[in-house]
Amino acid sequence: MVKIVHKYLLDTVVLAINSASAAQKYFERHDSFKQSSANIPIISMFCTFMWHILAMSLASLSTLFYIFIQFFHSFLNFESQSWVYSASAKAFSNTWINFRIRSCQILYWPIFLQDNDLRSQTSVECAEKVALHKHSLWSSLVVDILLGDLIGLALLFHAESVCSWVSNIASNLTNELLRSGSVWLMGVPAGFKLNIELAEVLGMISLNTIQIWSTLWIFVGSLFIYFIKGLAILAILFGVTIPAALVIDMIVIVTLHVSTLHWLISILYSQQLHALAALWRIFRGRKWNPLRQRLDSFDYTVKQHVVGSLLFTPLLLLLPTTSVFYIFFSIMNTAISLSCMFIEVIISVIHATPYIKIALRLIKPRRFPLGIWFEIIACHNNSSHSPWSAYIDRNSLPVDEAPRKEDIDRTVSSVLISILHSNYLSIGQMVLPHYRKAFSGVSRSYIATSVFGLLSGNKVASTLGATLPSTMPWLCIPYNEYWCLCRNSILACMVDCNYYRCHDSRPPSFGLT
Structure with missing residues (x-):
């Protein structure tokens, strides 16, 4: 008991010393710039002048983005009641979510950059959390935009080659896989003797759907080069996550014929399985009780047994034909879903990676x-x-x-x-909790549920459901006020840098000393 009391008193004393030290540094930081401004050297004056130029430039650039985002938001609110807006919001749901996140990051970065939380100035723990959260916002934004600039410039300079490469891949997938696979299933696939009439019906439906969709995309193919260039410009301006989300939505739209065929054949396959299971219960003398959710005994008549036998035999013999088509289109649809999930994982990793913590860990490992x-x-x-x-x-x-x-x-x-x-802490130990939080929405039984859904013909989720950064309320202030807010936020950083330079000290590590 005495040791616990001593430990509690020691923690209280250490917390009080650190809080007093943090408060003293806070007041010294705001008073040092005024006290040392009377005898500023020429180099400091030049640095101050360049810092003002940088603040005004970044504020002007941020204001341009602010004007564009506000105009786009007003246009969407004006068209929010139309069916075009509803359809586009469903078709481009991933793009809309990531654009909303990026818009909030651009709108709120000057607010997060300012240090207005008085509670964090007297508490070392709060100051550490506020500082890391403040710097994680702009570091994530900067890294995302830098990656977008690299990928966007590469796409912009090689747009024609990328367009031809994607067109060749799409043509090969359509001709070599979809059409050839449907024709192969209409014959004797892998030596299996299928029902010729049912195989021809399912094969002709698949071929006609593929041909109609390919004919429609012939007219859109001439505009694909402009889509690549627009994707590159979007990556340069807003970062790589928004174009990646747009790629996911475009993959879903382009492969709509595959998902539609998979959906139709999965309905036929699942209904056939349910009918066979119900007819099999007739031979066992069992009946499903929907009220109690259990199987009860039931005495069927001879006529019911005869009708059940007449229905069970053709359904069982037609099941291999339906299963072959279902397996083929399930493989195609699963490959498309896995490619979209892979891009979704990349987006979540870019958002969840603590870049500022990694940089501080490499520079000052004592902070962790x-x-x-x-x-x-x-x-x-x-x-x-x-x-x-x-x-x-x-x-x-x-x-x-x-x-x-x-x-x-x-x-x-x-x-x-x-x-x-x-x-x-190692970099892996420091980054792993952020990744666990980002993928906390992914269930542990996701793989088992997906496999059971594929085997039974039920609907399988095409996304992982990873957690993205939360969006904040929309910020709408006059343009001149936003420009002043951005400039003052950058100038506030100049005061901190001048304090550290005048006192010949490094920034506080907010750790136990």
């Missing part, structure tokens, strides 16, 4: 302590015990166990010199 350990320098013993036996006996004691008298006598007669070291 994990534990402590002792390095033995010397051990001097005045008694008959050897130095190593004293060292082993001292370290063999548990932390919370009271020392015994013989251990105290042994400790008094020996001198042990050691250095306290600290372990640091």
Whole structure:
């Protein structure tokens, strides 16, 4: 009990010292720029002038984005009641969600950059969390835009080659896989003798659907080069996540004929399985009770057995033909869904990666302590015990166990010199919690549920459901006020940098000292 009280008092004293130190640094930081402004050297004046130029430039650029986003938001609100808006919102749902996230990041970055939380200035723990959250927003935005610039410039300079490459892949997939596969299933696939009439009906429906969809996309193919260039410009301006989400939506739209055929054949396959299961229960003398959700015994008549036998036999013989077509289109639809999930994982990883923590871990690993350990320098013993036996006996004691008298006598007669070291979090240990939070919406039984849905012909989720950054309320203020807000936020950073330069000290690490 005494140890617990001592530990509580020690934590309180350490917290009070750190809070007082943080508050002192806060007031010194805001007063140092005024006190040192009377004797500023020429170099400092030039740096201040360049900082003002940088603040006005970034504020002007952010205001241009702000005007465009507000205009686009007003246009969408004006057309929100039309059927075109509803259909486009469903078709481009991933793009709309990521555009909303990026818009909120652009709108709120000057607010997050300002340090207006008074509670965080007197609490070391709150100051650490606020600082990391503040810097994680702009670091994620900068990394996303830099990746978008690299990929967008590459697409812009190689738009024609990318367009021809994608067109060749789409043509090969349509001709070599879909058409050839449907014709192959209409014959004797892998030596299986199928029902010729049912195979021809399903094959002709598939071929006609593929041909109609391919004919429609011939007219759209001439505009594909402009889509690639628009995708590149969108990546340069807004980052790589919005074009990646747009690619997901376009893949879903382009492969709509495959998903439609898979949906129709899955309905036929699942209904055939349910009918066979119901007819099989007739031969077992069982009946499904929907009220109690269980199987009950039931006495069927002879006529019911005869009708059940007449229906069960053709359904069972037609099941291999339906299963072959269902397996083929399930493989195609699953491959498309996996490609979309892969892009979705990339988007979630880009949003969830703590870039500022990784940079600080590489520069200042002391900001992320994990534990402590002792390095033995010397051990001097005045008694008959050897130095190593004293060292082993001292370290063999548990932390919370009271020392015994013989251990105290042994400790008094020996001198042990050691250095306290600290372990640091690795980058993997630091990044893994963020990834777990991003993919917390993915169920552990997702694979088992998907496999069961594929085998039974039920609908399978085509997305992982990864967690994206939360959106904030829409910000709508006058343009001049937003420009001043951006400029003042950047100038506030100049005050912090001037404080650290004048005091010849590094920024506080907000750790236990």
